[in-house]
Amino acid sequence: MRHVMALGIKLTLTATVLFSILTIFSTALFSEITFISLVITLAAYVIGDLFILPRFGNFIAAIADFVMLAPGIWLFSQFFMEEAPANLILASLFAATFLALSEVLFHAYMENRVLKRQEDEVRYFNNDITLNRLQTEFAEEEDIHDVKKHEQSK
Numbered sequence: 001m002r003h004v005m006a007l008g009i010k011l012t013l014t015a016t017v018l019f020s021i022l023t024i025f026s027t028a029l030f031s032e033i034t035f036i037s038l039v040i041t042l043a044a045y046v047i048g049d050l051f052i053l054p055r056f057g058n059f060i061a062a063i064a065d066f067v068m069l070a071p072g073i074w075l076f077s078q079f080f081m082e083e084a085p086a087n088l089i090l091a092s093l094f095a096a097t098f099l100a101l102s103e104v105l106f107h108a109y110m111e112n113r114v115l116k117r118q119e120d121e122v123r124y125f126n127n128d129i130t131l132n133r134l135q136t137e138f139a140e141e142e143d144i145h146d147v148k149k150h151e152q153s154k
Contacts, residue, residue, distance in 0.1 A: 002113065002114045006045070006109070006110060006113070006114050007041065007045055009106065009109070010045055010049070011037060011038065011041045013099070013102055013106065014044075014099060015033070015034065015037040015041075017095055017098045017099050017102070018033050018036060018037050018040075018095055019033055021091050021095040021098070022077065022091055022095065024091070025083070025087045025090060025091035025094075026077065026081045026083040026087055027081070027083070028080070028081050029080075032080040032081065036073065036076040036080070040069060040072050040073060040076070043068065044065055047064070047068060048061050048065045048103070049107070049110050052064045053107055053110060053115070058107040058108065058111070061103070061107055062100050062101075062103050062107065065096075065100050065103045066097065066099075069092075069095070069096040069099050069100065070093055070096035071092075073092040073095050074089060074092035
């Protein structure tokens, strides 16, 4: 459920930026932008948010998102839209820049809400969490009379 919510947030963010940018620079159809948003969101989520973010951190993941998004948006735009190449390149760069900047906030959400819980569950089920490793100390109770006898014998 956590991943579905995160994918929904990411898809909304990506679609909003792509609808805003691509309709300014080109005559893109709603269905084309929706398809581009879906494909870009799924690829960026799997590669950037689930693979790169936990291993390398927020900054590197945002840079990786920009490096993935700019050519990806440009490639799909070339495939679907018949605009001047300069317009599509410029639109792709603007969209990738805005998405990479907004991804910084999304990565914070991912680290706090999705990835942290996932790590906690893995630790819990693998019994690696130290809170679950409780130790019991065993000792014998000594009778007060035995202690007094022991002290008197010294």
